[in-house]
Amino acid sequence: MVKSGTLGEGSYDAIVVGAGPAGSMAAWRLASLGRRVVFFERGAYPGAKNLFGGMVYSLELRKHFPDFVEEAPLERPITRHATHLLAGNRSLHIDFASQAFGEAPYNGFTVFRGRFDRWLAERAVEAGAVLAPSTVVDDLLIEGSRVVGVKTRRDQGDLRAPVVICADGVLSLLGRKAGLIESQPAEHYSLGVREVLALPAGTIEDRFQIDPGGGCAALFLGDWPGGVQGGGAIYTNRESLSVGFVIQLPALRRGGFSVTDALDHFKRYPAVRRLIQGGERLEYGAHIVPEGGYGMRPRLVRDGMLLAGDAAGLVLAAGVIYEGVHYAMHSGVLAAEVTHEALSRGDVSARGLAAYPRRLEASYVAANLKTFRRVPRLLANPRMYGFYPQAICRVAEDFFRAEEAGHDKLLTLLRRHMGPIGLRHLLHDAWGAARAMFF
Numbered sequence: 001m002v003k004s005g006t007l008g009e010g011s012y013d014a015i016v017v018g019a020g021p022a023g024s025m026a027a028w029r030l031a032s033l034g035r036r037v038v039f040f041e042r043g044a045y046p047g048a049k050n051l052f053g054g055m056v057y058s059l060e061l062r063k064h065f066p067d068f069v070e071e072a073p074l075e076r077p078i079t080r081h082a083t084h085l086l087a088g089n090r091s092l093h094i095d096f097a098s099q100a101f102g103e104a105p106y107n108g109f110t111v112f113r114g115r116f117d118r119w120l121a122e123r124a125v126e127a128g129a130v131l132a133p134s135t136v137v138d139d140l141l142i143e144g145s146r147v148v149g150v151k152t153r154r155d156q157g158d159l160r161a162p163v164v165i166c167a168d169g170v171l172s173l174l175g176r177k178a179g180l181i182e183s184q185p186a187e188h189y190s191l192g193v194r195e196v197l198a199l200p201a202g203t204i205e206d207r208f209q210i211d212p213g214g215g216c217a218a219l220f221l222g223d224w225p226g227g228v229q230g231g232g233a234i235y236t237n238r239e240s241l242s243v244g245f246v247i248q249l250p251a252l253r254r255g256g257f258s259v260t261d262a263l264d265h266f267k268r269y270p271a272v273r274r275l276i277q278g279g280e281r282l283e284y285g286a287h288i289v290p291e292g293g294y295g296m297r298p299r300l301v302r303d304g305m306l307l308a309g310d311a312a313g314l315v316l317a318a319g320v321i322y323e324g325v326h327y328a329m330h331s332g333v334l335a336a337e338v339t340h341e342a343l344s345r346g347d348v349s350a351r352g353l354a355a356y357p358r359r360l361e362a363s364y365v366a367a368n369l370k371t372f373r374r375v376p377r378l379l380a381n382p383r384m385y386g387f388y389p390q391a392i393c394r395v396a397e398d399f400f401r402a403e404e405a406g407h408d409k410l411l412t413l414l415r416r417h418m419g420p421i422g423l424r425h426l427l428h429d430a431w432g433a434a435r436a437m438f439f
Contacts, residue, residue: 022309
């Protein structure tokens with residue numbers, strides 16, 4: 001249980017808005033460095049408003065909390081990654097499994113963010129940070145060009161500090177009010193819906209072909225009804241499955257198909273139904289997902305303020321790779337360290353905080369976002385969701401079917417089933433995929 005502190009009297013060196021992974025790590029690092037810091041959470045406890053269903057990579061956890069495997073509320077280490085193409089009653093999947101991912105130092109775990117975020121916030125409180133839950137931050141206090149604090153819905157709700165670290169999520173009201181985040185095109189966002197289905201541990205392990213205690217991340221691309229551009233996912237927890245579907249916002253704007261409809265259709269595909277049948281729903285909810293990658297990053301600093309985590313656009317949605325929590329954690333640590341140094345110098349202007357974007361740019365976070373910067377354009381291609389899954393599954397079906405006339409070679413089958421889109425589109429899409437994923 002996270003213990004919250006009282007704001008009390010006196011001044012703070014920094015205010016952190018948001019108690020997700022970025023905010024809690026910023027508060028933890030600042031408190032560890034001896035700074036007086038308060039971090040606000042709008043929910044009753046950190047993670048209360050989070051509908052995440054997926055995995056957290058271990059990179060930042062093992063760096064900062066060496067005993068996290070024994071202490072953190074983890075579900076299953078992901079030892080198997082499966083990618084499925086769905087086309088009606090046909091399916092084809094590519095499978096990778098590694099026993100090394102289920103052993104120290106571990107690659108990543110499934111988690112419930114309601115539990116994980118509370119645990120992470122507790123580390124910050126133990127280090128000396130003050131947590132203020134059930135607190136909505138409505139606005140910034142600005143004097144001249146400098147952010148000097150926040151306005152909250154508490155008694156005597158104005159709170160001042162030399163630096164505000166804004167980690168308030170993908171829509172970041174404060175980042176927009178500060179002029180750091182400009183309007184983004186709709187294709188940079190998706191709407192995701194997720195439910196948790198209870199299943200016995202043994203059933204999960206049998207269906208997902210994993211050893212006891214192991215885990216699977218299964219991603220699905222298909223010819224969804226209504227030409228929907230999106231994808232599905234299933235993550236294994238100890239005794240439940242996190243089942244989700246994400247639709248790109250432009251597809252929703254065209255109408256005719258809601259994200260809940262998409263999830264229901266996704267669950268009826270034979271390859272999905274076999275995995276989830278008999279599951280009892282425990283949770284259900286929807287959330288906005290940032291998918292613009294490197295191209296949607298905002299300005300990160302202004303006088304007296306920094307952006308971290310989802311507010312800074314630090315999410316990699318690269319089809320078969322989805323990373324964000326450890327990026328948020330890393331950005332929170334960097335924001336805290338730069339804030340500490342700026343306070344020591346007595347310069348919290350944008351110039352005094354400029355080391356933060358430079359260090360983030362030099363980190364693995366920016367490197368990964370740059371590596372896959374062309375993926376959002378690739379995933380915006382409607383043929384990735386309709387034509388190609390259908391064509392590839394038909395090629396596989398014809399290849400494995402026994403006929404009196406004998407088998408055709410793969411090149412013949414590819415010409416037959418890929419031909420309808422024309423050579424120009426095929427070459428264009430192949431080059432786009434190669435640039436996004438290989439070059």
